Amino acid sequence: xxxxxxxxxxxxxxxxxxxxxxxxxxxxxxxxxxxxxxxxxxxxxxxxxxxxxxxxxxxxxxxxxxxxxxxxxxxxxxxxxxxxxxxxxxxxxxxx
Amino acid sequence: xxxxxxxxxxxxxxxxxxxxxxxxxxxxxxxxxxxxxxxxxxxxxxxxxxxxxxxxxxxxxxxxxxxxxxxxxxxxxxxxxxxxxxxxxxxxxxxx
Numbered sequence: 001x002x003x004x005x006x007x008x009x010x011x012x013x014x015x016x017x018x019x020x021x022x023x024x025x026x027x028x029x030x031x032x033x034x035x036x037x038x039x040x041x042x043x044x045x046x047x048x049x050x051x052x053x054x055x056x057x058x059x060x061x062x063x064x065x066x067x068x069x070x071x072x073x074x075x076x077x078x079x080x081x082x083x084x085x086x087x088x089x090x091x092x093x094x095x096x
Numbered sequence: 097x098x099x100x101x102x103x104x105x106x107x108x109x110x111x112x113x114x115x116x117x118x119x120x121x122x123x124x125x126x127x128x129x130x131x132x133x134x135x136x137x138x139x140x141x142x143x144x145x146x147x148x149x150x151x152x153x154x155x156x157x158x159x160x161x162x163x164x165x166x167x168x169x170x171x172x173x174x175x176x177x178x179x180x181x182x183x184x185x186x187x188x189x190x191x192x
Contacts, residue, residue, distance in 0.1 A: 038154050042145045049138045058134050062158035 004077040005085075013085045020088055023071065027079030028060075029088060033068040033095065041066050044094065051090050057083045100173040101181075109181045116184055119167065123175030124156075125184060129164040129191065137162050140190065147186050153179045 004027070005013065014022060020029040035041040041063055048070070052058045060071040072088055074081035100123070101109065110118060116125040131137040137159055144166070148154045156167040168184055170177035 038145075038149060042142075042149075046138075046142065049134075053134060053138075058161050060158070060160045062156070064156045065154050 002074055002077045002081045002083055004074070004079040004081055010080055013082075017085070017088050017092065019092065022080075023073075026071070026073055028071050028073035029080060029084060030069065030071045031088070031091070033070070035066045035068070038065050041068050044068060047094050048091055051087070051094075055083070055087060055090075057087055059087070098170055098173045098177045098179055100170070100175040100177055106176055109178075113181070113184050113188065115188065118176075119169075122167070122169055124167050124169035125176060125180055126165065126167045127184070127187070129166070131162045131164070134161050137164050140164060143190050144187055147183070147190075151179070151183060151186075153183055155183070 010022065014020060014029070017029070020031045023030050033041070033044065035044060045061070045063060045068060048059065048061075057074070060073075062069045070091065072084040073079060074083050106118065110116060110125070113125065116127045119126050129137070129140065131140060141157070141159060141164060144155065144157075153170070156169075158165045166187065168180040169175060170179050
Protein backbone atom coordinates (compact mmCIF):
# COMPACT_ATOMS: atom_id res chain seq x y z
CA UNK A 1 0.00 0.00 0.00
CA UNK A 2 1.35 3.38 -1.03
CA UNK A 3 0.88 6.08 1.60
CA UNK A 4 -0.12 9.68 0.98
CA UNK A 5 2.63 12.13 1.91
CA UNK A 6 2.09 14.23 5.03
CA UNK A 7 2.20 17.99 4.60
CA UNK A 8 5.72 18.11 6.05
CA UNK A 9 6.92 15.34 3.70
CA UNK A 10 5.31 17.09 0.73
CA UNK A 11 6.85 20.46 1.55
CA UNK A 12 10.28 18.87 1.87
CA UNK A 13 9.90 16.86 -1.35
CA UNK A 14 8.77 19.90 -3.35
CA UNK A 15 11.84 21.85 -2.29
CA UNK A 16 13.71 19.54 -4.65
CA UNK A 17 11.15 20.09 -7.43
CA UNK A 18 11.01 23.88 -7.87
CA UNK A 19 9.32 23.68 -11.30
CA UNK A 20 6.33 21.77 -9.96
CA UNK A 21 3.25 23.33 -8.38
CA UNK A 22 1.05 21.76 -5.73
CA UNK A 23 -2.61 21.40 -6.77
CA UNK A 24 -4.35 21.49 -3.39
CA UNK A 25 -7.77 20.44 -4.66
CA UNK A 26 -6.37 17.21 -6.11
CA UNK A 27 -3.35 16.83 -3.80
CA UNK A 28 -1.35 16.52 -7.00
CA UNK A 29 1.68 18.19 -8.55
CA UNK A 30 1.63 19.84 -11.96
CA UNK A 31 4.19 21.18 -14.39
CA UNK A 32 3.91 22.81 -17.84
CA UNK A 33 6.52 22.16 -20.50
CA UNK A 34 7.16 24.16 -23.68
CA UNK A 35 9.04 22.88 -26.72
CA UNK A 36 10.05 24.17 -30.11
CA UNK A 37 7.26 22.33 -31.95
CA UNK A 38 4.95 19.31 -31.91
CA UNK A 39 7.66 16.82 -32.81
CA UNK A 40 9.75 17.90 -29.81
CA UNK A 41 6.71 17.85 -27.54
CA UNK A 42 5.55 14.41 -28.63
CA UNK A 43 9.10 13.07 -28.47
CA UNK A 44 9.16 14.14 -24.83
CA UNK A 45 5.76 12.54 -24.24
CA UNK A 46 7.03 9.27 -25.69
CA UNK A 47 9.94 9.26 -23.25
CA UNK A 48 7.60 10.03 -20.35
CA UNK A 49 5.24 7.25 -21.52
CA UNK A 50 8.06 4.71 -21.37
CA UNK A 51 9.08 5.88 -17.88
CA UNK A 52 5.46 5.74 -16.75
CA UNK A 53 4.82 2.26 -18.07
CA UNK A 54 8.06 0.95 -16.57
CA UNK A 55 7.13 2.41 -13.17
CA UNK A 56 3.46 1.41 -13.59
CA UNK A 57 2.63 4.94 -12.57
CA UNK A 58 0.88 7.02 -15.22
CA UNK A 59 0.40 10.78 -15.53
CA UNK A 60 -2.75 12.74 -16.31
CA UNK A 61 -1.57 14.90 -19.16
CA UNK A 62 -2.54 17.00 -22.12
CA UNK A 63 -0.85 18.40 -25.19
CA UNK A 64 -1.59 21.32 -27.48
CA UNK A 65 1.01 21.60 -30.25
CA UNK A 66 4.29 22.48 -28.46
CA UNK A 67 2.86 22.52 -24.91
CA UNK A 68 2.58 19.58 -22.51
CA UNK A 69 0.82 19.78 -19.13
CA UNK A 70 1.46 16.98 -16.64
CA UNK A 71 -0.39 16.22 -13.41
CA UNK A 72 0.86 13.55 -11.03
CA UNK A 73 -1.08 12.04 -8.16
CA UNK A 74 -1.54 8.56 -6.73
CA UNK A 75 -5.15 7.40 -6.88
CA UNK A 76 -4.44 4.43 -4.59
CA UNK A 77 -3.05 6.77 -1.94
CA UNK A 78 -5.80 9.38 -2.25
CA UNK A 79 -3.24 12.03 -3.14
CA UNK A 80 0.44 12.72 -3.51
CA UNK A 81 2.85 9.88 -2.70
CA UNK A 82 6.54 9.11 -3.00
CA UNK A 83 5.79 7.59 -6.41
CA UNK A 84 4.79 11.00 -7.75
CA UNK A 85 7.96 12.58 -6.39
CA UNK A 86 10.08 9.89 -8.06
CA UNK A 87 8.22 10.28 -11.35
CA UNK A 88 8.59 14.08 -11.26
CA UNK A 89 12.34 13.69 -10.66
CA UNK A 90 12.61 11.28 -13.59
CA UNK A 91 10.63 13.64 -15.86
CA UNK A 92 12.77 16.61 -14.82
CA UNK A 93 15.88 14.60 -15.68
CA UNK A 94 14.57 14.26 -19.26
CA UNK A 95 14.48 18.01 -19.81
CA UNK A 96 17.56 19.14 -17.87
CA UNK B 97 -6.58 30.26 -46.23
CA UNK B 98 -8.70 27.55 -44.64
CA UNK B 99 -12.38 28.48 -44.30
CA UNK B 100 -14.63 27.74 -41.35
CA UNK B 101 -17.44 25.34 -42.25
CA UNK B 102 -20.93 26.79 -42.45
CA UNK B 103 -23.58 25.27 -40.21
CA UNK B 104 -25.01 23.30 -43.14
CA UNK B 105 -21.57 21.99 -44.12
CA UNK B 106 -20.84 21.01 -40.52
CA UNK B 107 -24.13 19.18 -40.08
CA UNK B 108 -23.55 17.25 -43.28
CA UNK B 109 -19.94 16.43 -42.37
CA UNK B 110 -20.87 15.22 -38.88
CA UNK B 111 -23.43 12.79 -40.30
CA UNK B 112 -20.40 10.82 -41.46
CA UNK B 113 -18.75 11.08 -38.03
CA UNK B 114 -21.37 9.70 -35.61
CA UNK B 115 -18.86 9.17 -32.78
CA UNK B 116 -17.83 12.83 -32.70
CA UNK B 117 -19.65 15.57 -30.78
CA UNK B 118 -19.83 19.23 -31.71
CA UNK B 119 -18.46 21.59 -29.05
CA UNK B 120 -20.43 24.77 -29.77
CA UNK B 121 -18.37 27.03 -27.50
CA UNK B 122 -15.17 26.19 -29.36
CA UNK B 123 -16.70 25.28 -32.74
CA UNK B 124 -14.70 22.08 -32.42
CA UNK B 125 -15.39 18.35 -32.54
CA UNK B 126 -14.52 15.98 -29.73
CA UNK B 127 -14.33 12.24 -29.24
CA UNK B 128 -13.39 10.02 -26.28
CA UNK B 129 -11.55 6.76 -26.81
CA UNK B 130 -11.19 3.87 -24.36
CA UNK B 131 -8.53 1.17 -24.58
CA UNK B 132 -7.51 -1.91 -22.63
CA UNK B 133 -4.61 -0.18 -20.90
CA UNK B 134 -2.02 2.60 -21.13
CA UNK B 135 0.12 0.81 -23.71
CA UNK B 136 -2.84 0.52 -26.07
CA UNK B 137 -3.85 4.13 -25.44
CA UNK B 138 -0.38 5.53 -26.01
CA UNK B 139 0.11 3.33 -29.06
CA UNK B 140 -3.01 4.93 -30.52
CA UNK B 141 -1.72 8.40 -29.59
CA UNK B 142 1.53 7.68 -31.39
CA UNK B 143 -0.35 6.79 -34.56
CA UNK B 144 -2.46 9.94 -34.27
CA UNK B 145 0.70 12.01 -33.67
CA UNK B 146 2.20 10.75 -36.92
CA UNK B 147 -1.02 11.50 -38.83
CA UNK B 148 -1.17 14.96 -37.27
CA UNK B 149 2.42 15.85 -38.05
CA UNK B 150 2.07 14.61 -41.63
CA UNK B 151 -1.07 16.72 -42.12
CA UNK B 152 0.44 19.63 -40.15
CA UNK B 153 -2.83 19.70 -38.22
CA UNK B 154 -2.53 18.91 -34.53
CA UNK B 155 -5.16 17.90 -31.98
CA UNK B 156 -5.78 19.24 -28.50
CA UNK B 157 -5.79 16.09 -26.48
CA UNK B 158 -5.43 14.51 -23.08
CA UNK B 159 -4.79 11.06 -21.69
CA UNK B 160 -5.50 9.41 -18.35
CA UNK B 161 -4.30 5.78 -18.31
CA UNK B 162 -6.53 3.99 -20.87
CA UNK B 163 -8.59 7.03 -21.90
CA UNK B 164 -7.81 9.51 -24.67
CA UNK B 165 -9.87 12.67 -25.30
CA UNK B 166 -9.35 14.45 -28.62
CA UNK B 167 -10.57 17.90 -29.66
CA UNK B 168 -10.16 19.12 -33.22
CA UNK B 169 -10.58 22.67 -34.42
CA UNK B 170 -8.74 24.95 -36.83
CA UNK B 171 -7.30 28.02 -35.13
CA UNK B 172 -6.54 29.70 -38.47
CA UNK B 173 -10.18 29.35 -39.51
CA UNK B 174 -11.64 30.42 -36.17
CA UNK B 175 -13.45 27.11 -35.84
CA UNK B 176 -14.22 23.86 -37.55
CA UNK B 177 -12.84 23.36 -41.07
CA UNK B 178 -12.53 20.62 -43.64
CA UNK B 179 -9.11 19.82 -42.15
CA UNK B 180 -10.78 18.73 -38.90
CA UNK B 181 -13.23 16.53 -40.75
CA UNK B 182 -10.40 14.85 -42.66
CA UNK B 183 -8.39 14.34 -39.45
CA UNK B 184 -11.40 12.88 -37.65
CA UNK B 185 -11.96 10.46 -40.53
CA UNK B 186 -8.30 9.41 -40.43
CA UNK B 187 -8.44 8.91 -36.64
CA UNK B 188 -11.65 6.89 -36.90
CA UNK B 189 -9.95 4.67 -39.50
CA UNK B 190 -7.27 3.81 -36.89
CA UNK B 191 -9.80 2.36 -34.45
CA UNK B 192 -12.26 0.71 -36.82
